[in-house]
Amino acid sequence: MPLANETDEPVQAGVGVSGRNFSKAVDRNRIKRLLREAYRLNKSVLHEALTADQKKIAVFILYIGKEKPGLTALNEAMPLVLNKLITAIAR
Numbered sequence: 194m195p196l197a198n199e200t201d202e203p204v205q206a207g208v209g210v211s212g213r214n215f216s217k218a219v220d221r222n223r224i225k226r227l228l229r230e231a232y233r234l235n236k237s238v239l240h241e242a243l244t245a246d247q248k249k250i251a252v253f254i255l256y257i258g259k260e261k262p263g264l265t266a267l268n269e270a271m272p273l274v275l276n277k278l279i280t281a282i283a284r
Contacts, residue, residue, distance in 0.1 A: 203239075203249050204240060205250075206236070207251075208228040208232070208253070209254070211255070211257060214258070223261070224261065227264050227267050231264065232254065238276070243282070246282070250282065
């Protein structure tokens, strides 16, 4: 469930990766960088929806897969995730 935030920006976003699935910090950091980049490239839809509704949220995106993703896979999945979030907020 998204939480209300106290900043001027419509969205505060964070990312995380399980240390259980990726024991090496190098792998976790790379996945987090890829998640941030995928979010950055696709965030405009979420920002527009929240600005239109005059809402603000804080979101934390977790990667729970067991294999290292590529940027292409994350770029394909991120719009789906953000659209689900938009529909959940609209309810």
